[in-house]
Amino acid sequence: MTAVLRLFYFCIKFFFFSFNILHLNAQDNFILNDDVSERINFEFISNLIIIPIEVNGVELSFILDTGVSKPILFNLSQRDSIDLKNAKTFYLHGLGAEGKLKALRSTQNTFKIGNVGSVNQDLYVVFDEAINFTPRLGVPVHGIIGYDVFKDFVVEVNYSSKYLRLHKVNSFKPKNSKKWKSIPMSIHGRKPFIDTKVTVDKQQQDVKLLIDTGSSDALWLFEDKSLGLLSKKNMIFHDYLGQGLSGSVYGKRSKVEQFTISDFMLSKANVAFPDSTSIDKTKIFKERNGSLGGDILKRFNLFFDYSNSRLYLKKNSYFKDAFTYNNSGIVLEHNGSVFVNEEIRMPSYDNFGDNRNDNSVQINFTINYIMKLKPAYKIVELRESSNAYQSGLRVGDVLININSKQAYDFKLPEINRILHGKTGKPIRLRIERNGQNMLFKFRLDDAFKINEPSN
Incomplete structure (x- = not known):
């Protein structure tokens, strides 16, 4: 995305892609030759699944996104970073005020996911430096992929153990355990939809939602x-x-009072209502009422069976996790790297003799320094109603330390866990602004209230 890390509701959504693709090549299937299934471990960052995929011999990282119909590649420094086949100009339609982006459509590409391969894949490539999701995730991300993986397999998503398993459709045995629930799933525009229920203002309503693994919101x-x-x-x-x-x-x-999927109920789930100016309803499935994202999906282990229009789900260890908001109002992103002098103690050994033990050894320590590259973080979004804003923090401030600990010693998700803490928790941020070091103190507030600044 770049998007918002909210426990991390990192909403990386290019949510309404409308690809006017007139045909699919018969040879664009992914194939697993020998085994009945293939396991792929994934990184789980900000409620998003990141998998390694080899594209034309180059290993890249993709977000697994059920909300897109064709692979999209971005964050390339040069056009020839990989060998693009048969590239032609194309336009992508997505969320946002400007409406569309110029891109390339490339055909006959080779994809490899573990031992699963495809030799005739379409690929859409966006060359725009502003589109770089890596800074806010804190890990490299080169693209997104969805339907092309799900259409050829029964896809097992094990959020609790962080792996995918691609099952051959003919070899998959449906889950019959009482812990597993099977619900209908419809495919429209190569995207999966399910019927669920939400309770808002004490009224329960049936809603049809896009299953969107590429959104980190609930x-x-x-x-x-x-x-x-x-x-x-x-x-x-x-x-x-x-x-x-x-x-x-x-x-x-906001919050919904209750969200229900099959026999599972979740209370006080987070919900976002996008501004109407951000939505072109002429380009979305007319029965759709919204999206179901990673902060709810992660609470289940899942099997997506596109060929039989079924979704199997079983709750996992994340099920009872509380739904929280970013009570700091601060959104950070990775802002390059800094050189840091890191102290190391090097032992040296000296043999010496004395009257008690001729084989004694003396160990001395000398202090040396080594230069290391460490991450830097910058404030890129700041909610004006937050205590952080009222304390004097501003967009563009570069984080030096948090609660007296060096910021570069944290990974970005670790900082975000601090910023998603409980209301009232004290936070001390030292930042750099225009060459000056400045210290700000505030307490995490309730995102739904405008609190007085606390210094």
């Missing part, structure tokens, strides 16, 4: 007065929701 709902899908006036805050391929997306954040 729920997105499109406001609809006729269905009662409206945000509560006493429980909302306006926020940056994320960045799509065509620009920033803003809206309101």
Whole structure:
């Protein structure tokens, strides 16, 4: 995305891609030759699944995104970073104010995921330096992939153990255990949809949602007065929701009283209502009421069976995790690297003799320094109603330390866990602004309230 890390509701959504693709090549299938299944370990960052994929012999990292119909590659420094086959100009339509982006469509590419391969893949390539999701995730991300993986296999997503398993359709045995639930899943525009229920203002409503593994939020709902899908006036805050391929997306954040999928119920789930200006409803499935994202999906282990239109789910160890918001109002991103002098103690050994032990050894330590590259972090979004903003922090400030610990010793998700802490927790941030070091103190506030600054 670049998007918002909210426990991390990192909404990386290019949410409404509308690819006007007129045909699919018969040879674009992924094939697993010998085994009945293939396991692929993934990184799980900000509720997003990141998998390694080899494209034309180059290993890259892709977000697994059920919300896209064809692979999209970005964050390349030069066009010839990989060998692109048969490239032609194309336009992508996505979320954001500007509406579309110029890109390339490349055909007959070779993809390899573990031992699973495809030799005739379409690929869309965006060359725009502004589209770089790596800084806010803190790990390299080169692209997104969805339907082309799911259409050829029964895809097992084990969030608790962080792996995918691609099962041959003919070899897959449906789950019959009482712990597993099977629900219908429909495919429209090469994207999966399910029927669920939400309770808003004590009224339960049936909603059809896009299953969106490429969104790190819990729920997105499109406001609809006729269905009662409206945000509560006493429980909302306006926020940056994320960045799509065509620009920033803003809206309101709130809570639903209850979310129900099959026999599973979740209380006080987070929900985002994107601004109507960010949504072109002419380009989305007309029955769709919103999206189901990673902060709910991660609470289940799943089997996606596109060929039989079924979704199998079983709750996992994340199921009872609380839904939290970024009570700091601060969104950080990786801002390059800095050289740091790191102290190391080097032992040296001296043999010496004395009257008690002729074989004694003396160990001395000398202190040396080694230069290491460490990550730097910058504030890129800041909620103006937050205590952090009222304390004096501003967009563009570079983080030096947090609670008296050097910022470069943290990974980005670790800092975000601190910023998603409980209301009232004291935070001390030392930052650099225009060459000056400055210290700011505040307490994490309730995102739904405007609190007085606490210094």
